[in-house]
Amino acid sequence: AIRMTQSPSSFSASTGDRVTITCRASQGISSYLAWYQQKPGKAPKLLIYAASTLQSGVPSRFSGSGSGTDFTLTISCLQSEDFATYYCQQYYSYPPKWTFGQGTKVEIK
Protein backbone atom coordinates (compact mmCIF):
# COMPACT_ATOMS: atom_id res chain seq x y z
CA ALA A 1 0.00 0.00 0.00
CA ILE A 2 1.07 3.56 -0.65
CA ARG A 3 2.16 5.21 2.57
CA MET A 4 1.36 8.89 3.13
CA THR A 5 3.51 10.82 5.60
CA GLN A 6 2.56 14.28 6.79
CA SER A 7 4.82 16.76 8.50
CA PRO A 8 4.74 18.18 11.00
CA SER A 9 2.35 16.09 13.10
CA SER A 10 1.32 19.20 15.00
CA PHE A 11 2.33 22.79 15.48
CA SER A 12 1.20 26.04 17.02
CA ALA A 13 0.46 29.15 15.00
CA SER A 14 -1.17 32.53 15.39
CA THR A 15 -4.07 34.09 13.56
CA GLY A 16 -2.74 35.79 10.45
CA ASP A 17 0.20 33.42 10.01
CA ARG A 18 1.01 31.72 6.73
CA VAL A 19 1.22 28.00 7.37
CA THR A 20 2.36 25.09 5.23
CA ILE A 21 1.74 21.39 5.74
CA THR A 22 3.64 18.77 3.78
CA CYS A 23 2.48 15.36 2.59
CA ARG A 24 4.84 12.82 1.06
CA ALA A 25 3.81 9.64 -0.77
CA SER A 26 5.91 6.49 -0.65
CA GLN A 27 5.62 6.24 -4.43
CA GLY A 28 4.50 8.53 -7.22
CA ILE A 29 0.79 9.32 -7.25
CA SER A 30 0.71 11.94 -10.02
CA SER A 31 -1.80 14.55 -8.79
CA TYR A 32 -4.25 12.11 -7.21
CA LEU A 33 -4.21 13.83 -3.84
CA ALA A 34 -6.92 15.39 -1.70
CA TRP A 35 -6.77 17.47 1.48
CA TYR A 36 -9.40 17.44 4.24
CA GLN A 37 -10.00 19.52 7.34
CA GLN A 38 -11.46 17.93 10.45
CA LYS A 39 -12.63 19.65 13.62
CA PRO A 40 -13.20 17.77 16.89
CA GLY A 41 -16.32 15.63 16.84
CA LYS A 42 -17.05 16.46 13.22
CA ALA A 43 -16.71 14.68 9.89
CA PRO A 44 -13.85 15.61 7.58
CA LYS A 45 -14.44 18.36 5.04
CA LEU A 46 -12.96 18.29 1.55
CA LEU A 47 -10.72 21.30 0.88
CA ILE A 48 -8.66 20.47 -2.20
CA TYR A 49 -8.53 17.68 -4.77
CA ALA A 50 -6.33 16.88 -7.74
CA ALA A 51 -3.54 18.32 -5.59
CA SER A 52 -4.43 21.94 -6.31
CA THR A 53 -8.13 22.32 -7.18
CA LEU A 54 -10.12 24.17 -4.55
CA GLN A 55 -13.42 22.56 -3.60
CA SER A 56 -16.43 24.79 -4.12
CA GLY A 57 -17.13 27.01 -1.13
CA VAL A 58 -13.65 26.68 0.38
CA PRO A 59 -11.97 30.05 1.08
CA SER A 60 -9.22 31.08 -1.32
CA ARG A 61 -6.68 31.36 1.51
CA PHE A 62 -6.35 27.59 1.15
CA SER A 63 -4.15 26.34 -1.67
CA GLY A 64 -2.46 23.12 -2.65
CA SER A 65 0.51 22.24 -4.79
CA GLY A 66 2.74 19.37 -5.81
CA SER A 67 2.76 16.23 -7.91
CA GLY A 68 4.49 12.89 -7.89
CA THR A 69 5.50 12.28 -4.28
CA ASP A 70 5.63 15.70 -2.60
CA PHE A 71 2.63 17.90 -1.85
CA THR A 72 1.85 20.95 0.26
CA LEU A 73 -1.23 22.57 1.73
CA THR A 74 -0.85 26.28 2.43
CA ILE A 75 -3.12 28.55 4.42
CA SER A 76 -2.13 32.07 3.45
CA CYS A 77 -3.59 33.93 6.43
CA LEU A 78 -4.70 31.68 9.27
CA GLN A 79 -8.14 32.42 10.67
CA SER A 80 -9.58 31.30 14.00
CA GLU A 81 -11.85 28.81 12.26
CA ASP A 82 -8.84 27.12 10.63
CA PHE A 83 -7.56 25.58 13.85
CA ALA A 84 -8.20 21.93 13.13
CA THR A 85 -6.54 18.72 11.98
CA TYR A 86 -5.66 18.33 8.31
CA TYR A 87 -5.34 15.07 6.39
CA CYS A 88 -4.03 14.24 2.95
CA GLN A 89 -5.43 11.27 1.00
CA GLN A 90 -4.05 9.53 -2.08
CA TYR A 91 -6.59 8.15 -4.51
CA TYR A 92 -4.11 6.86 -7.08
CA SER A 93 -4.19 3.20 -6.06
CA TYR A 94 -6.03 0.73 -8.24
CA PRO A 95 -7.49 -1.62 -7.18
CA PRO A 96 -8.55 0.80 -4.48
CA LYS A 97 -6.34 0.86 -1.40
CA TRP A 98 -6.72 4.54 -0.66
CA THR A 99 -4.68 5.84 2.22
CA PHE A 100 -4.58 8.93 4.40
CA GLY A 101 -1.73 10.72 6.05
CA GLN A 102 -1.58 10.53 9.84
CA GLY A 103 -2.87 14.08 10.20
CA THR A 104 -1.45 17.48 11.13
CA LYS A 105 -3.01 19.31 14.05
CA VAL A 106 -2.86 23.10 13.87
CA GLU A 107 -3.19 24.61 17.34
CA ILE A 108 -3.45 28.14 18.63
CA LYS A 109 -0.19 29.65 19.85
Next chain:
Amino acid sequence: EVQLLESGGGLVQPGGSLRLSCAASGFTFSSYAMSWVRQAPGKGLEWVSAISGSGGSTYYADSVKGRFTISRDNSKNTLYLQMNSLRAEDTAVYYCAKDKVASTMVQGVFFDYWGQGTLVTVSS
Protein backbone atom coordinates in the same frame (compact mmCIF):
# COMPACT_ATOMS: atom_id res chain seq x y z
CA GLU B 1 -28.87 19.25 -0.19
CA VAL B 2 -26.78 16.11 0.10
CA GLN B 3 -27.30 14.24 3.35
CA LEU B 4 -25.75 11.03 4.64
CA LEU B 5 -27.08 9.59 7.87
CA GLU B 6 -25.39 6.58 9.45
CA SER B 7 -26.99 4.28 11.99
CA GLY B 8 -26.43 0.89 13.57
CA GLY B 9 -23.40 1.51 15.73
CA GLY B 10 -23.14 0.33 19.30
CA LEU B 11 -21.36 -1.91 21.77
CA VAL B 12 -20.58 -5.44 20.64
CA GLN B 13 -18.46 -8.22 22.11
CA PRO B 14 -15.33 -9.47 20.36
CA GLY B 15 -16.30 -12.00 17.72
CA GLY B 16 -19.73 -10.47 17.33
CA SER B 17 -21.47 -8.88 14.36
CA LEU B 18 -23.04 -5.55 13.55
CA ARG B 19 -24.63 -4.00 10.47
CA LEU B 20 -24.24 -0.32 9.74
CA SER B 21 -26.57 1.62 7.46
CA CYS B 22 -26.17 4.94 5.69
CA ALA B 23 -29.29 6.63 4.33
CA ALA B 24 -28.52 9.00 1.47
CA SER B 25 -30.52 11.86 0.02
CA GLY B 26 -30.10 14.91 -2.17
CA PHE B 27 -28.29 13.26 -5.07
CA THR B 28 -28.71 10.42 -7.58
CA PHE B 29 -27.46 7.69 -5.28
CA SER B 30 -26.93 5.02 -7.93
CA SER B 31 -24.57 7.25 -9.92
CA TYR B 32 -21.90 7.44 -7.26
CA ALA B 33 -19.44 5.08 -5.65
CA MET B 34 -19.72 5.07 -1.89
CA SER B 35 -17.22 4.21 0.81
CA TRP B 36 -16.89 3.53 4.50
CA VAL B 37 -14.05 5.31 6.30
CA ARG B 38 -13.32 4.79 9.99
CA GLN B 39 -11.48 6.66 12.71
CA ALA B 40 -10.34 4.97 15.90
CA PRO B 41 -10.55 7.14 19.03
CA GLY B 42 -7.87 9.82 18.89
CA LYS B 43 -6.44 8.41 15.67
CA GLY B 44 -6.42 9.21 11.96
CA LEU B 45 -8.65 8.23 9.08
CA GLU B 46 -8.65 4.75 7.54
CA TRP B 47 -10.48 3.83 4.34
CA VAL B 48 -12.38 0.58 4.93
CA SER B 49 -14.41 -0.36 1.87
CA ALA B 50 -15.90 0.96 -1.36
CA ILE B 51 -18.69 -0.06 -3.71
CA SER B 52 -19.54 1.01 -7.24
CA GLY B 53 -22.77 2.80 -8.04
CA SER B 54 -24.38 -0.35 -9.39
CA GLY B 55 -23.12 -2.44 -6.48
CA GLY B 56 -21.34 -4.78 -8.86
CA SER B 57 -17.81 -3.98 -7.69
CA THR B 58 -16.60 -3.98 -4.12
CA TYR B 59 -13.22 -3.33 -2.53
CA TYR B 60 -11.82 -3.72 0.97
CA ALA B 61 -8.87 -2.72 3.07
CA ASP B 62 -6.67 -5.66 4.00
CA SER B 63 -7.54 -5.09 7.67
CA VAL B 64 -11.21 -6.01 7.11
CA LYS B 65 -11.16 -8.25 4.05
CA GLY B 66 -13.01 -11.49 4.67
CA ARG B 67 -14.81 -10.08 7.74
CA PHE B 68 -16.72 -7.05 6.41
CA THR B 69 -19.15 -6.90 3.50
CA ILE B 70 -20.25 -3.68 1.81
CA SER B 71 -23.53 -3.55 -0.09
CA ARG B 72 -26.12 -1.06 -1.26
CA ASP B 73 -29.82 -0.93 -2.07
CA ASN B 74 -30.28 1.73 -4.73
CA SER B 75 -34.08 1.46 -4.48
CA LYS B 76 -33.80 2.60 -0.86
CA ASN B 77 -30.82 4.96 -1.33
CA THR B 78 -29.03 3.10 1.43
CA LEU B 79 -25.48 1.86 1.91
CA TYR B 80 -24.63 -0.97 4.29
CA LEU B 81 -21.62 -2.44 6.05
CA GLN B 82 -21.98 -5.90 7.52
CA MET B 83 -19.24 -6.41 10.09
CA ASN B 84 -18.51 -9.93 11.34
CA SER B 85 -15.82 -11.40 13.60
CA LEU B 86 -15.33 -8.01 15.20
CA ARG B 87 -12.10 -7.27 17.05
CA ALA B 88 -11.13 -4.65 19.58
CA GLU B 89 -9.13 -2.88 16.90
CA ASP B 90 -12.32 -2.33 14.90
CA THR B 91 -13.47 0.14 17.55
CA ALA B 92 -13.95 3.43 15.72
CA VAL B 93 -16.34 6.01 14.40
CA TYR B 94 -17.51 4.76 11.01
CA TYR B 95 -18.31 7.34 8.35
CA CYS B 96 -20.03 6.78 5.06
CA ALA B 97 -18.65 9.00 2.34
CA LYS B 98 -19.70 9.89 -1.20
CA ASP B 99 -17.40 10.02 -4.20
CA LYS B 100 -17.24 13.51 -5.68
CA VAL B 101 -17.34 12.31 -9.28
CA ALA B 102 -20.21 10.35 -10.82
CA SER B 103 -18.73 7.26 -12.45
CA THR B 104 -19.45 3.64 -13.22
CA MET B 105 -16.01 2.71 -11.89
CA VAL B 106 -14.51 2.81 -8.43
CA GLN B 107 -11.35 4.61 -9.46
CA GLY B 108 -9.74 7.82 -8.36
CA VAL B 109 -12.22 8.30 -5.55
CA PHE B 110 -12.15 11.09 -3.03
CA PHE B 111 -14.97 12.25 -0.83
CA ASP B 112 -17.00 15.44 -1.04
CA TYR B 113 -19.71 14.52 1.47
CA TRP B 114 -19.47 12.59 4.71
CA GLY B 115 -22.05 11.46 7.23
CA GLN B 116 -21.85 12.41 10.89
CA GLY B 117 -20.47 9.00 11.82
CA THR B 118 -21.63 6.15 14.03
CA LEU B 119 -19.53 4.76 16.87
CA VAL B 120 -18.75 1.05 17.01
CA THR B 121 -17.22 -0.20 20.24
CA VAL B 122 -15.91 -3.76 20.41
CA SER B 123 -15.37 -4.75 24.01
CA SER B 124 -16.26 -7.46 26.49
